[in-house]
Amino acid sequence: MKFARRxxxxxxxxxxxxxxxxxxxxxxxxxxxxxxxxxxxFKTPENIVKVAKRSLDSGDHGYTSSKGILELxxxxxxxxxxxxxxxxxxxxxxxxxxxxxALFEAIMTxxxxxxxxxxxxxxxxxxxxxxxxxxGEITRVDLEPYGFQLAPAMSKLKETIxxxxxxxxxxSPSNPTGAVYSQKALEGVRDLxxxxxxxxxxxxxxxxxxxxxxxxxxxxxxxxGDRTVTVNGFSKAYAMTGWRLGYMGAPQSLIKQAAxxxxxxxxCATNMVQHAGVEALENTEDSVREMVSSxxxxxxxxxxxxxxxxxxILSPDGAFYVMIPVGGNGVKWCEKSIEEAHVAMxxxxxxxxxxxxxxxxxxxxxxxxEAIERLCANExx
Numbered sequence: 058m059k060f061a062r063r064x065x066x067x068x069x070x071x072x073x074x075x076x077x078x079x080x081x082x083x084x085x086x087x088x089x090x091x092x093x094x095x096x097x098x099f100k101t102p103e104n105i106v107k108v109a110k111r112s113l114d115s116g117d118h119g120y121t122s123s124k125g126i127l128e129l130x131x132x133x134x135x136x137x138x139x140x141x142x143x144x145x146x147x148x149x150x151x152x153x154x155x156x157x158x159a160l161f162e163a164i165m166t167x168x169x170x171x172x173x174x175x176x177x178x179x180x181x182x183x184x185x186x187x188x189x190x191x192x193g194e195i196t197r198v199d200l201e202p203y204g205f206q207l208a209p210a211m212s213k214l215k216e217t218i219x220x221x222x223x224x225x226x227x228x229s230p231s232n233p234t235g236a237v238y239s240q241k242a243l244e245g246v247r248d249l250x251x252x253x254x255x256x257x258x259x260x261x262x263x264x265x266x267x268x269x270x271x272x273x274x275x276x277x278x279x280x281x282g283d284r285t286v287t288v289n290g291f292s293k294a295y296a297m298t299g300w301r302l303g304y305m306g307a308p309q310s311l312i313k314q315a316a317x318x319x320x321x322x323x324x325c326a327t328n329m330v331q332h333a334g335v336e337a338l339e340n341t342e343d344s345v346r347e348m349v350s351s352x353x354x355x356x357x358x359x360x361x362x363x364x365x366x367x368x369x370i371l372s373p374d375g376a377f378y379v380m381i382p383v384g385g386n387g388v389k390w391c392e393k394s395i396e397e398a399h400v401a402m403x404x405x406x407x408x409x410x411x412x413x414x415x416x417x418x419x420x421x422x423x424x425x426x427e428a429i430e431r432l433c434a435n436e437x438x
Contacts, residue, residue, distance in 0.1 A: 068186070090431070112329035121325045126332070129152055133145075133152070152331060153326060155292065163288065198213055207243075227257055262292065268349075268356065296348065300327075
C-alpha cells in the first residue's frame with residue numbers, strides 16, 4: 058500500500074524509540090538506568106489528583122466547550138498575566154490535550170505549502186516533523202557554536218531570514234540544552250520578526266523549571282503581542298505527563314482559525330483533566346517549588362560528577378537535561394551506552410546536534426551516580 062508523502066517523509070520519534078528499547082531490555086531482566094525520559098520522576102501532586110477524582114464523582118464525563126472550560130481558560134489567562142507579563146483573554150486561549158497538540162495546531166494554522174520556518178538547533182524532535190506535515194520548509198540556525206545561546210547567534214539568525222520566512226520557533230528553556238534565552242536576545246528576535254513580518258511560536262513548557270535569575274516570555278516584549286503564539290502545558294511543572302493537558306495563547310484572529318483544526322481533530326481536552334488543571338494553576342505553587350529545588354540539586358550533582366570525570370559541561374539554566382559531547386557519532390555512542398553500560402540516553406543527532414548525547418536528570422541521585430559510574434567503567438566518558 059502506498060501512503061501519503063507527508064507521513065512517509067517523517068521519521069519516528071527518536072526519544073520514544075530510545076525509551077521503547079530501554080523498556081524492552083528491562084523486560085528481559087537487564088538493569089537499565091533510563092536517563093532518556095523527558096518527564097519528571099515525581100508523582101502528580103495529591104491535591105490535583107483529588108480534584109480530578111472529585112470531578113469524576115460529580116459527573117464531569119461529557120464533552121466540554123471545544124476551546125476548554127471557561128474556568129480553566131480564565132486561570133490560564135491569570136497565569137499568563139501574573140507570571141509571564143502576557144495579556145491573553147479567555148477567548149484568546151485554546152486548551153489542548155498536551156502542549157504538542159497546541160504546537161501542531163499553531164504550526165498548521167501559520168504555515169502553508171512552501172513557507173519557510175526557522176528552527177533553532179539543537180531542537181526538540183517534533184518541531185520539524187510538524188512543519189513538514191504542514192508543507193513547510195525548514196531552515197536551521199545551529200546554536201552549538203555559540204554555547205547553545207541565542208544572543209551571540211543573532212547575526213546568523215538575521216542572515217537566515219528570507220522573503221519566504223513565515224515563522225520562527227523559540228524554545229526557552231530549551232529541550233535538549235536547558236539554555237534560557239536572555240531578554241536582549243529575544244528583543245533581537247522581536248526586531249527581526251517585526252521588520253520581516255514573521256510570526257513566532259514560543260514553546261514555554263519548561264518555563265517553571267528555571268534556575269536563572271531572569272526569564273522573559275517573548276510575547277511580553279513590546280511589538281510581539283500580535284505576532285506571538287505562546288504554548289505551555291502541565292506535563293513538566295506539575296508532573297502531569299500522562300494527563301495530556303496543554304494550551305496556547307495567541308491573537309484572537311489566529312485562535313479562531315486554529316480552533317477549526319482543534320474541533321475537527323480532538324474535539325476537546327478531557328473533561329476531568331481540565332478541572333485538575335485549574336487546581337494545578339491555582340493551588341500547587343509549593344509543590345512546584347519543591348520539584349524545581351530538587352531538579353536544581355540534581356543538576357548541580359550531575360555537573361559535579363561529570364566534572365570529576367574530566368568533562369567540561371555547559372551548565373543549563375532550565376529544564377532537566379544536560380548535553381554531553383561524545384565524539385563523532387552520538388547514535389553509535391548511545392547504542393554502546395545502553396548495550397554495554399546499560400544506561401539509556403538520547404543521541405544528539407535526534408535534536409540536530411551530532412556528537413552529543415542528552416542526559417535527563419529527572420531521576421534519583423542514586424541512579425544518576427550509578428549511571429556515571431557505569432559510563433566511566435566502560436570508558437565511555
